[in-house]
Amino acid sequence: xxxxxxxxxxxxxxxxxxxxxxxxxxxYEIDYLHSYAQDSPFFAGLAKKKLLGSRCAACDYTYATxxxxxxxxxxxxxxxxxxxxxxxxxxxxxxFGGEAFLKETxxxxxxxxxxxxxxxxxxxxxxxxxxxxxxGMQVKARFLRNAKFRPTDVYFxxx
Ligand SMILES: [Zn+2]
Numbered sequence: 194x195x196x197x198x199x200x201x202x203x204x205x206x207x208x209x210x211x212x213x214x215x216x217x218x219x220x221y222e223i224d225y226l227h228s229y230a231q232d233s234p235f236f237a238g239l240a241k242k243k244l245l246g247s248r249c250a251a252c253d254y255t256y257a258t259x260x261x262x263x264x265x266x267x268x269x270x271x272x273x274x275x276x277x278x279x280x281x282x283x284x285x286x287x288x289f290g291g292e293a294f295l296k297e298t299x300x301x302x303x304x305x306x307x308x309x310x311x312x313x314x315x316x317x318x319x320x321x322x323x324x325x326x327x328x329g330m331q332v333k334a335r336f337l338r339n340a341k342f343r344p345t346d347v348y349f350x351x352x
Pocket of ligand 1: 254
């Protein structure tokens with residue numbers, strides 16, 4: 194028996210942000226394994242500099258994004274390559290954003306419309322000052338050279 198037993202002390206401290214209630218800073222890190230499942234071809238397409246949408250086999254309704262079944266009729270969809278050129282349907286400039294994008298503010302998000310596609314595609318508009326963005330502006334897709342297999346692998350620039 195050792196009545197003088199002690200747990201080892203460390204030199205690292207705790208950052209205290211608030212006293213009542215106590216709020217401390219604690220590092221947290223995790224490797225997250227995420228499956229794209231049936232959406233995988235969309236992300237593989239981005240790596241090949243292609244935009245893959247979905248077209249309903251029953252009614253031809255065409256989505257700019259991955260979709261297994263049609264919202265209009267419930268039919269199954271097939272992958273379809275959609276144009277890399279489109280128009281700004283609407284836009285917004287973000288002066289605040291999630292942590293991953295905070296350093297890039299302000300940035301402009303656009304909903305892009307394409308010929309022959311019934312829905313819009315949300316993406317970033319790059320190379321345009323916030324006051325230069327305009328509805329109807331002709332834009333084209335540009336892809337990261339090194340795909341990260343994320344939706345941000347594609348962005349749009351003015352034509
Ligand atoms: Zn349909």
